[in-house]
Amino acid sequence: MHSRVRKTWGADLTSGDDAHFRLWAPDERAVRLILNGAPHAMRALDGGWFEVSGRARAGDRYWFELSDGTRVADPASRAQAEGASGPSVLVDHSAYEWKAASWRGRPWEEAIISELHVGCFTPEGTFRAAARRLPHLAEAGITAIEIMPVAEFPGSRGWGYDGVLPYAPHHVYGTPDDLKALIDAAHGLDMMILLDVVYNHFGPEGNSLPRYASRFFNGDRPTPWGASIAFEEPAVRRFFIENALYWLRDFRFDGLRLDATDQIRDTSEPHFLAVLAREVRETFVDRSVHLVIEDATRRRKLVRRNGDGSIAHFTAGWNDDFHHGLHVVATSEARGFYRPFAKRPWQAMREAMTEGFAASETTEKPARLIGRKARCHRRRG
Structure with a gap:
């Protein structure tokens, strides 16, 4: 039906x-x-x-x-x-017959996550091929997979961070049903599966929205990747909120990882991120659904808990500070992202583990890293 x-x-x-x-x-x-x-x-x-x-x-x-x-x-x-x-x-999302139909997810504290790029995970680079390899991850103790962005982008291969059609799984990886089969296989192995989504910009090629909906963007507030998205526009807010609900409902993803939320700029109240989190929480009351942010401005309020310990907005934050400190310790690399952590990497790691973030006096302020992140995204895209 x-x-x-x-x-x-x-x-x-x-x-x-x-x-x-x-x-x-x-x-x-x-x-x-x-x-x-x-x-x-x-x-x-x-x-x-x-x-x-x-x-x-x-x-x-x-x-x-x-x-x-x-x-x-x-x-x-x-x-x-x-x-x-x-x-x-046109896609009929009701036609797929789920094998793990009773799956309701796992609590976040059980998450042992493996980040996975569909195009690189197997020689075939497809959803179906990735599904066949999941038992190896399960045997290794992985309980959750985070898939890097799959939104349609121009060409056949890329990191996925320059998607232009956020609702369409990249055609080279397979059909929507192929992606569902990958999620179904993960659930059959008692594994959660999360999707990395990019709501802060569109790729530089193949985005037609400026031709007929210029109000979708705000050229006066540029991001490192071009004009920012005008989240004050009701139609724009619905585009992305419905996108989040779409992946979680029609594909049964167990959660989303939001890329670079510091570049999601919204002057309206309540903020787009708060509205998105609230609608997700209100929509999926019978499942464990997790929202993870990557936020260079280290806004603790986004990952705060309510007085009873329940999640207020987002389940967790991507811990860049710990990663960068650990990378310096392991490789001695001190360029780009890692330069601010080169002087006191162990202290940065300790603070990131105990406080969630490294202190500003230990590293450069996040805003000073934006230019470097822009170059990184261009390489990935």
């Missing part, structure tokens, strides 16, 4: 032979849906939204055609059979 809940962004199958399509394009006066080669006028709604419903099935391919004739992929596309520059593909 197809879900009848209409989401804010993207295309959804509403019955066996019908689908609903929505696009936020406030810069456009008209938008057409091109479904299996046939044009369909979309109805303009208040706030810059366009929508249309029609006969469609899973596997059908579609574009959005702008008023100048440019065809663009759905920014909330669930699959791209031909890559980021090709048409979007």
Whole structure:
């Protein structure tokens, strides 16, 4: 059975032979849906939204055609059979039959995490191939896998941090069902599986949003990777909050790791990160779902606990301070990220283990590392 809940962004199958399509394009006066080669006028709604419903099935391919004739992929596309520059593909997320359907997760204190890049983990570089190798990790005592970003990006290989279609698993790695099979296999081995998501920027190539939704970005607040995302816009907030819920609900990931949350800039109240965490907590009350942040500004409030010990917002933080100190001890490298830790690496590690963060007098202030992180991301992308 197809879900009848209409989401804010993207295309959804509403019955066996019908689908609903929505696009936020406030810069456009008209938008057409091109479904299996046939044009369909979309109805303009208040706030810059366009929508249309029609006969469609899973596997059908579609574009959005702008008023100048440019065809663009759905920014909330669930699959791209031909890559980021090709048409979007309708996906039926209810069709997959879960083998580990009773899985409800594991508590965070049981997490022994192995970070995994799908393209590098096996010679094949696919979701299915990775699933076949999971028993080796389970035998080694790994209880959780963190998959590096899989959002669709231009080309065939990359680190994943320059994704442009955040809802679509990268087509070279496999189909959405292939990714579900990997998650299913992990759960069958009593292993959690987390996904690394990038909500702070889009990649420099293949992102069409600026053509028809310039308000999605704020050029006055640049990040190291380009214009920042305008989280004050309600449509933009929904794009990313629904993305988090999508990965956790339709794919049954056990959690998300949010990349570089210090570059998620939001002047509205409550902050986007607080809203995202709250909706996740309220939506998945019957499962152990974990949210992890990477935050160079070391905001303790993001990982604070309530008076009863329950999680207020995020489950845990990525401990860069401990990693960098340990790296200096193990390799003596003192460049880039590691230079601030070269003088007192053992002290930085001790403080990171006892306090969660190294003291500012032990290392440089995080803001001074942003330029180096930008170069790192460009290499990874």
